[in-house]
Amino acid sequence: MIHLLYLDPGNGSYLAQVIIASILGVVFYFRNLLYVVRDFFYRLLGKKDRSADS
Amino acid sequence: MNPATHRHPASYRDPAGFVFEEDGILYRQIHPRYQPSYEQLKQSGLYDRLVSEKLLIPHEEISQPNTADAFRIIRPQRIRPVIPPFCWTYNMLLDAAIATLRIQTIALQHGMILKDAHPSNIQFIGASPILIDTLSFETWIKTKPWIAYRQYCESFLLPLVIGHHGVPDSPKLLRAWPGGIPLETGRTMLPLRSKLSLHWLLHLHLHARQSRQGDTPKSSSTGFSSGQMKNLIHSLKLGTTRCHAGNKHSGWTNYEQQVSARGQYTSHKLAVIQKESAALSGIDTILDLGSNTGNYSNALRNISEKIIQLESDPQTANALYEKNKTAGDQNSLSLCLNVEDLLPAGCDHGLIPSLKSDLVLCLGLLHHLTYRNYIPLPDVLNLLAQLTNKYLWIEYIDPTDPLIREHFNPERVEQRLIDLETFEKQLETLFTTRYHTQLADSSRRLYLCSKK
Numbered sequence: 001m002i003h004l005l006y007l008d009p010g011n012g013s014y015l016a017q018v019i020i021a022s023i024l025g026v027v028f029y030f031r032n033l034l035y036v037v038r039d040f041f042y043r044l045l046g047k048k049d050r051s052a053d054s
Numbered sequence: 055m056n057p058a059t060h061r062h063p064a065s066y067r068d069p070a071g072f073v074f075e076e077d078g079i080l081y082r083q084i085h086p087r088y089q090p091s092y093e094q095l096k097q098s099g100l101y102d103r104l105v106s107e108k109l110l111i112p113h114e115e116i117s118q119p120n121t122a123d124a125f126r127i128i129r130p131q132r133i134r135p136v137i138p139p140f141c142w143t144y145n146m147l148l149d150a151a152i153a154t155l156r157i158q159t160i161a162l163q164h165g166m167i168l169k170d171a172h173p174s175n176i177q178f179i180g181a182s183p184i185l186i187d188t189l190s191f192e193t194w195i196k197t198k199p200w201i202a203y204r205q206y207c208e209s210f211l212l213p214l215v216i217g218h219h220g221v222p223d224s225p226k227l228l229r230a231w232p233g234g235i236p237l238e239t240g241r242t243m244l245p246l247r248s249k250l251s252l253h254w255l256l257h258l259h260l261h262a263r264q265s266r267q268g269d270t271p272k273s274s275s276t277g278f279s280s281g282q283m284k285n286l287i288h289s290l291k292l293g294t295t296r297c298h299a300g301n302k303h304s305g306w307t308n309y310e311q312q313v314s315a316r317g318q319y320t321s322h323k324l325a326v327i328q329k330e331s332a333a334l335s336g337i338d339t340i341l342d343l344g345s346n347t348g349n350y351s352n353a354l355r356n357i358s359e360k361i362i363q364l365e366s367d368p369q370t371a372n373a374l375y376e377k378n379k380t381a382g383d384q385n386s387l388s389l390c391l392n393v394e395d396l397l398p399a400g401c402d403h404g405l406i407p408s409l410k411s412d413l414v415l416c417l418g419l420l421h422h423l424t425y426r427n428y429i430p431l432p433d434v435l436n437l438l439a440q441l442t443n444k445y446l447w448i449e450y451i452d453p454t455d456p457l458i459r460e461h462f463n464p465e466r467v468e469q470r471l472i473d474l475e476t477f478e479k480q481l482e483t484l485f486t487t488r489y490h491t492q493l494a495d496s497s498r499r500l501y502l503c504s505k506k
Contacts, residue, residue, distance in 0.1 A: 013204040016264035020256045021199070021282035024289050027252065 057083045057124065070189040080132050082113070082188060086125040091166075091192050100164035100191065109157050110185045133186060134339075135362065135408035139173035139209075140229035141389045143372040144217050144299040145379075146183070147225045150176040151210040151294045153183040158200075158287055162280075167194040171202035172209050173228065180384035181375060196280045204265070206290065207257050208234025214297040215254055216243050222300055223368035223390060229401065237262035253293030299372055317495030323417070327447060328353050330489050330502050334413065334445055341411035341441055343393050344419035348374045351415055352386060360385055362409060366392040393419065394427050397437055406440050414442040417500075421451040424470050425462045431472055431480050439484045442505050446485055450477050452497040474499070 057074045065073040070088035074081055084092055095101050104110035113130040139147060150173050158168050168190050175187040200206075209228065212235045217224030221243075227235055241262045249255045327350055331337075337358045342351035345363035347370075355361065363386060365371035371390040378386045395402040396409070416438055423429045438446055451458060453471055481487065485503035492499050 013207075013261060013265050014199045016261045017199040017203050017286065018278060018282075019264060020260060020289075021278065021286045023256060024285040025282060028285055028288070 057081065057121070057127065068187075068189060080130060081116070082128050082130060083124045084126045084128065084189065085123060088189060089125045092126065092189070094166060094193060095188075095191050098164040098166065100161060100166055103160055103164070104157060104185070107160070108179075108182060108184060109153060109160070111188065113188060128188065130186065130188060133177045133179065133184070134360070135387075136177055136186075137387070137389060137408065138228075138232075138405075139176075140226050140232075141391050141402070141405070142173070142178075142225045143368065143375045143388060143390045144214075144222055144225060145372050145375055146178060146181075146388075147173060147210065147217075148214055148294070148297055148299075149181070150178075150183045151206075151214060152291070153185070154206065154210065155287060155291050155294065157185055161191055162194060162283065162287070165194050166191045167200065168202050171206040172234070174232075178387055180386060181379035181388075182384065194283075196283070197278055199278045200283065200286065203286070204237075204261075205234055207261055208237055208240070211254075211257055211290065211294060211297075212237065212240040214294060215248060215258060216240065218297045218300060219245050219248060220300050222372065225390070237265055251293065251296060253289050253296070257290060257293055299369070319493055319496045319498070322494035323449075323500060324350060324353055326491060326493075326500055327415075327417075331357055331413070331447075336444065337412045339411035340413045340415065341409055342415045342417075343441075344417070344422070345374060345388070345415075346370055346418075348377070348386065348388065350417055352378075352383075354413075355383075355385060358385070358413070360411075361387070362411065363388045364391045364393060364409075366390070366394075393423065393437075394429065396441070397429065397433065410441055410443060412443045413445045413447070414438055416446065416448045418449055418451070420449060421455070421458055421462070424472060425458065425467050428466065428470065430470070431477065432483075435480055435484050439505060444505055445488075446501075446503045446505065448481070448501050448503065449493075450474065450499040450501065452499075455497055 056076075057072070060074040060076045062073040062075060069085070070091070071082055071084040074083060101110065105112045111130045111133065113128040116127050116129050139150070142150070153176060154168070154171050158171070161167055169192045170187070170190055175185055175190055176183045177186050178184070208231075213224045213227050216227065216235075227240075231239075237258065241258055244254075244258065249259055331354050334357065337354075339360045339362065340351055340354055340358045342348060342361065342363045345351055345365045348361075348363045351361045351363055363371075363374060365374060365388065368390050371388055374388040378388055391402060391405075392400075394400055396406060397403065420434065423434050424431055438448070452474070453467055458467060478487075481501065481503065484506055486506055487501055487503050489502040490499060
């Protein structure tokens with residue numbers, strides 16, 4: 001049995017990665033913004049912050 | 055020591071070094087060009103952190119090499135058996151993927167990055183995944199994207215997402231595409247609803263679409279940032295942990311309940327195997343063929359250091375892996391493999407040396423191989439003789455057994471009829487019977503044999 005002990009990753013899809021990482025940057029930015037707003041209202045209404053549970 | 059002449063035949067791609075074996079001991083030679091990365095691995099604390107978290111195989115450095123092309127020779131802890139990822143169960147591939155991303159996250163914290171991310175670099179100690187390629191790390195250049203990103207998507211994420219959508223044995227796809235399923239091919243196996251997950255949409259669908267255009271030489275120098283890298287790894291983690299094994303049930307997952315209706319048969323069989331096996335000596339490894347719930351082999355934990363359990367049904371093998379993991383069992387390795395594929399015409403015939411064990415269990419399996427898969431008895435026994443170093447437990451199932459009459463084609467059974475006399479005669483050609491008994495509430499017989 002010849003095991004594939006090492007495989008060259010080869011072409012790294014660089015450009016795709018840059019585009020995807022940029023999209024993720026926007027998505028995570030707005031998601032975090034949403035969490036901040038949500039937590040603000042939780043505190044305002046005296047509810048327990050759900051993000052603190054996780 | 056002469057590393058070059060003992061180089062492992064599959065260890066030729068890595069420019070940083072290679073694996074070689076001498077006097078039964080496995081070593082890894084590190085080339086001078088990898089010296090800066092190796093020193094960073096050790097000095098940054100990354101090696102100690104990963105070893106302490108049992109994510110990287112520990113090694114010891116041996117005396118300085120006397121050849122100019124070697125910077126250092128290390129002796130990694132040996133893992134046996136080394137099993138290719140296409141034999142893993144779905145959750146094994148999932149756990150290996152999560153471990154790879156965890157290693158990547160820790161490496162980034164220490165200023166290093168994984169330069170490859172393929173399942174073959176991971177092996178299992180019991181149910182714990184561990185990186186076996188010490189030379190997988192390089193300095194993290196924060197302005198560059200992850201070189202192993204595509205490899206991770208093709209060899210981990212894609213088979214996992216395909217499996218999530220109703221293909222429980224999706225790791226088997228890595229047999230057809232050992233380097234990873236090409237994104238363009240793999241995405242055609244995915245349903246439209248896989249695009250509803252943002253992370254799958256980006257890393258598989260958009261990635262495949264973008265890859266069609268390919269990279270230009272300038273792409274590798276395209277600006278990237280550490281924040282983008284962290285977002286990318288976080289997103290891959292979310293996309294990976296969303297994967298689940300889908301339908302957990304098959305015709306074999308409730309086998310235990312079915313056999314419980316057979317009176318004392320199961321308990322008698324278990325008691326006999328435990329009692330007689332206790333008298334055997336020199337059992338380091340046990341191979342359980344058609345293991346199902348693994349009850350018989352797991353009952354022999356106290357006499358063996360390692361148990362390999364082969365089960366062809368992907369859901370049952372996965373359930374056994376989870377069961378072993380929950381029990382914290384570091385000795386049992388559950389694999390999804392069809393015994394028929396180990397025969398000379400089968401695609402896994404080359405795995406026999408890795409699976410060879412001191413004691414082989416072939417319980418409740420013979421009738422499937424002979425009457426269903428149409429394998430002649432001498433060929434089955436030949437295979438068992440190749441798989442065992444010393445002993446064999448084999449269960450003879452009489453053609454009048456109710457299960458055979460109920461589930462098998464009578465014509466096929468008639469054509470391949472194996473009566474008791476024929477069975478014992480054939481068995482004696484390769485094995486010596488040490489003990490045999492008829493099982494309670496059954497016409498089945500159990501044999502403990504030594505290999506001739």
